[in-house]
Amino acid sequence: MKTTNTTPQQQATILVVEDEQYVRESLTAYLDDIGYRVLEAENGETGLSLFREQKPDIVMTDLRMPVMDGFALVEAIAAEAELTPIVVVSGVGAVGEAVRAMRSGAWDYLSKPIVNFEELQLTLERSLERARTKQALENLRRHLSEGTLEDETAFSNIITASPRMRSLFLYLESVAPSRQPVLITGETGTGKELIARSLHTLSTLRGPFVAINLAGLDDIMFSDTLFGHQRGAYTGADRVREGLIRQAAGGTLFLDEIGDLSPGSQMKLLRLLQEGEYLPLGADKVQKSDVRIVAATHANLKSKMEQGTFRPDLYYRLFSHRVELPPLRERPEDIPLLTLHFLEKAATMLGKPTPVAPSELNSYLMSYRFPGNIREMEALIHDAVARSASRTLSLDSIVAAVGSDLLASATSSPAATNCLVCPFAEKFPTIKGAEELLIAEALRLAGNNQRLAAAYLGITRQALNKRLCRKG
Numbered sequence: 001m002k003t004t005n006t007t008p009q010q011q012a013t014i015l016v017v018e019d020e021q022y023v024r025e026s027l028t029a030y031l032d033d034i035g036y037r038v039l040e041a042e043n044g045e046t047g048l049s050l051f052r053e054q055k056p057d058i059v060m061t062d063l064r065m066p067v068m069d070g071f072a073l074v075e076a077i078a079a080e081a082e083l084t085p086i087v088v089v090s091g092v093g094a095v096g097e098a099v100r101a102m103r104s105g106a107w108d109y110l111s112k113p114i115v116n117f118e119e120l121q122l123t124l125e126r127s128l129e130r131a132r133t134k135q136a137l138e139n140l141r142r143h144l145s146e147g148t149l150e151d152e153t154a155f156s157n158i159i160t161a162s163p164r165m166r167s168l169f170l171y172l173e174s175v176a177p178s179r180q181p182v183l184i185t186g187e188t189g190t191g192k193e194l195i196a197r198s199l200h201t202l203s204t205l206r207g208p209f210v211a212i213n214l215a216g217l218d219d220i221m222f223s224d225t226l227f228g229h230q231r232g233a234y235t236g237a238d239r240v241r242e243g244l245i246r247q248a249a250g251g252t253l254f255l256d257e258i259g260d261l262s263p264g265s266q267m268k269l270l271r272l273l274q275e276g277e278y279l280p281l282g283a284d285k286v287q288k289s290d291v292r293i294v295a296a297t298h299a300n301l302k303s304k305m306e307q308g309t310f311r312p313d314l315y316y317r318l319f320s321h322r323v324e325l326p327p328l329r330e331r332p333e334d335i336p337l338l339t340l341h342f343l344e345k346a347a348t349m350l351g352k353p354t355p356v357a358p359s360e361l362n363s364y365l366m367s368y369r370f371p372g373n374i375r376e377m378e379a380l381i382h383d384a385v386a387r388s389a390s391r392t393l394s395l396d397s398i399v400a401a402v403g404s405d406l407l408a409s410a411t412s413s414p415a416a417t418n419c420l421v422c423p424f425a426e427k428f429p430t431i432k433g434a435e436e437l438l439i440a441e442a443l444r445l446a447g448n449n450q451r452l453a454a455a456y457l458g459i460t461r462q463a464l465n466k467r468l469c470r471k472g
Contacts, residue, residue, distance in 0.1 A: 013037040017047035017061035044068030059086045078105025085127035139174035154201040162331040175321045176202035183318045184296040186325030189375030192296040200252040207251025215257040222265040233282025253291045259299030270314045328373040332366045346385035355393040367406045
């Protein structure tokens with residue numbers, strides 16, 4: 001009997017129902033050898049009882065058995081657990097029996113006697129993956145309809161009050177059990193690794209979470225870091241290196257900045273995703289992998305694909321599940337929460353009391369573009385806390401860093417969309433009149449906050465004050 005050391009089943013439990021003892025024991029030995037937890041039953045009645053007690057991930061059953069045959073067993077299991085895959089074994093040439101079993105709820109079938117164990121393994125793996133996909137779709141439908149998370153703690157490190165982020169959490173929870181790759185896209189600093197860690201927590205994978213930034217890795221470094229090498233693979237390789245794939249066995253491998261991969265590295269990653277195989281440097285034996293790949297990038301992979309710098313087959317392979325994180329400027333409701341969190345965090349790190357935020361701080365931050373997103377916001381507040389010498393936080397360093405790079409549309413003012421400085425309807429204004437309109441609009445958008453209005457106008461607060469006094 002041919003055996004293999006692959007374990008893509010992730011310790012799945014299989015119920016084998018077969019009345020011939022020798023056949024049952026042979027199947028059990030093989031399935032145990034390739035990583036399954038095996039339950040045995042000699043007829044359908046015992047099998048159904050075991051199924052109800054143990055809730056196996058997959059069922060494999062003969063059709064012709066005493067007491068209770070396979071047809072009745074298939075009907076009973078399909079009625080109770082339609083998402084449990086059932087593979088039936090029928091005699092050679094008994095196509096009609098297989099068709100009848102499939103109509104009753106079986107997912108796939110094999111001919112008896114089983115001599116091709118690789119076909120058996122592939123059939124079981126295919127059925128399990130189909131079950132995971134169907135379960136993920138069912139979870140997604142239920143989550144989106146109910147709008148409730150089963151595990152709030154998985155996202156406890158992500159500070160947000162954004163409905164858009166909440167929708168992403170619901171989606172992530174629904175696809176977490178799947179072993180398919182996940183692609184996380186978004187601008188720099190939006191929290192892609194935090195999302196990947198939450199996904200790993202939700203997946204219940206037993207292995208670890210291992211992260212690597214791929215930016216700057218050439219083909220050799222990529223292969224050596226991920227796949228490892230044998231002793232003597234190249235000059236200086238005086239010891240075996242197991243590589244990150246081996247370290248992440250049974251868990252999640254997070255590949256950040258995947259858009260920077262070279263064509264050669266893209267090909268190697270594609271093989272890993274498609275076949276679950278990789279070759280350490282200097283080795284002549286292909287290794288199998290059971291890691292779940294989660295990739296992230298700030299780049300537009302579709303554009304890179306169209307330009308010929310990113311493989312289309314890898315692009316579509318990564319697209320099994322996709323999450324696009326919104327930039328901070330599109331989550332203004334999160335600014336107050338993040339402000340308080342970063343103020344407290346910075347004060348703790350610096351050994352200072354948490355300063356009081358001035359009332360205009362959140363309005364000012366909500367009007368900033370934040371090209372560096374959450375990472376930039378944390379840096380701005382940390383620097384402000386470090387420079388502040390009083391109980392009230394000084395905004396000088398934030399104002400200096402932000403400058404006039406503000407978004408008027410980001411303000412929380414409900415009138416922001418009704419711009420007063422628009423195409424002129426009746427009379428072209430004078431320069432003085434245009435200046436007064438601009439000042440009035442800036443003050444309106446800033447909620448009469450002169451510091452923020454001055455930033456919109458690109459002048460100092462003192463210069464704005466002089467113009468207001470002159471106008472008065």
